Amino acid sequence: MKRYSSLLKQKENEILSYLEDDEIVIFTTNELFQRFRERYDYGEFSEALSKLDKVGHIERVEKGKYIKRGFNDQYVIGNYLTKDAVIAYWSALNLHGLTEQFASTVFVQTTKKKQNKKIFNVEYKFVKVKPEKMIGVVNLGYGNHAFKVTDKEKTIVDCFDLPEYAGDFNWAMEAFVKNRWSQDLLIKYCSAVGNNAAVKRMGYLADMNKMAMSRFIRFALGIVNNTINLLNPLASNTGKIVTKWGLKINE
Numbered sequence: 001m002k003r004y005s006s007l008l009k010q011k012e013n014e015i016l017s018y019l020e021d022d023e024i025v026i027f028t029t030n031e032l033f034q035r036f037r038e039r040y041d042y043g044e045f046s047e048a049l050s051k052l053d054k055v056g057h058i059e060r061v062e063k064g065k066y067i068k069r070g071f072n073d074q075y076v077i078g079n080y081l082t083k084d085a086v087i088a089y090w091s092a093l094n095l096h097g098l099t100e101q102f103a104s105t106v107f108v109q110t111t112k113k114k115q116n117k118k119i120f121n122v123e124y125k126f127v128k129v130k131p132e133k134m135i136g137v138v139n140l141g142y143g144n145h146a147f148k149v150t151d152k153e154k155t156i157v158d159c160f161d162l163p164e165y166a167g168d169f170n171w172a173m174e175a176f177v178k179n180r181w182s183q184d185l186l187i188k189y190c191s192a193v194g195n196n197a198a199v200k201r202m203g204y205l206a207d208m209n210k211m212a213m214s215r216f217i218r219f220a221l222g223i224v225n226n227t228i229n230l231l232n233p234l235a236s237n238t239g240k241i242v243t244k245w246g247l248k249i250n251e
Helices: 002-021 029-036 042-055 074-080 089-095 152-161 169-178 183-193 196-208 214-221
Strands: 026-028 058-062 065-068 105-110 117-119 122-128 137-140 147-150 240-242 247-249
Touching: 002 029, 002 042, 026 029, 026 074, 029 042, 042 058, 058 117, 074 089, 074 105, 074 122, 074 147, 089 105, 089 147, 089 152, 089 169, 147 152, 152 169, 152 183, 152 196, 169 196, 183 196, 183 214, 196 214, 196 247
Parallel strands: 105 122
Antiparallel strands: 026 065, 058 065, 117 122, 137 147, 240 247
């Protein structure tokens, strides 16, 4: 038994040394096992990881995923919880400085079905979208604190597409009106997302606020049809109809 314990301790130390030397702060069991597979079988390796978790050197995020003790970057962790995760919606609005309202929930866009979960007292909300909507992704942060997030234009399009994940929709409308945007990117992302009501809302706001966005306004007018949508889809169904934009102004 003593020899067995000694061998297990050796494995634990080797794993810890590798994590320290390579500055690895978040990993999956399978990723880390590739480094040790020629020396240990999977059972031995998993047992060593379990021991490190038990004594507090590493912490389990979810099955097969770990962080080094003390690492608490919620956006990096959010990226790691599903294969193609991207920080988006209200979280991205805040990260890009488009709203001062801070979300207590981390919103994660993904093409995978993933249950919402709470990890280290942080709520993670996963929003599944079609693969064609997974564009406009950039990296923020450096080193171990780098993570993927939707860029500024994709963030605002996403918030108009699925406003229930943007906090108060009035914040998204205010962010749109108060900031400058790449018209080319807005048109590209709106075309990929394919939500005509969202495009009409942005086009109306740009038009009424005399924003320097003539190409985007023409693009938005081109998709107006006989359907009347609410300007604010989360507000009451009362207000004046603006036929030009196919919207009921219910703000």
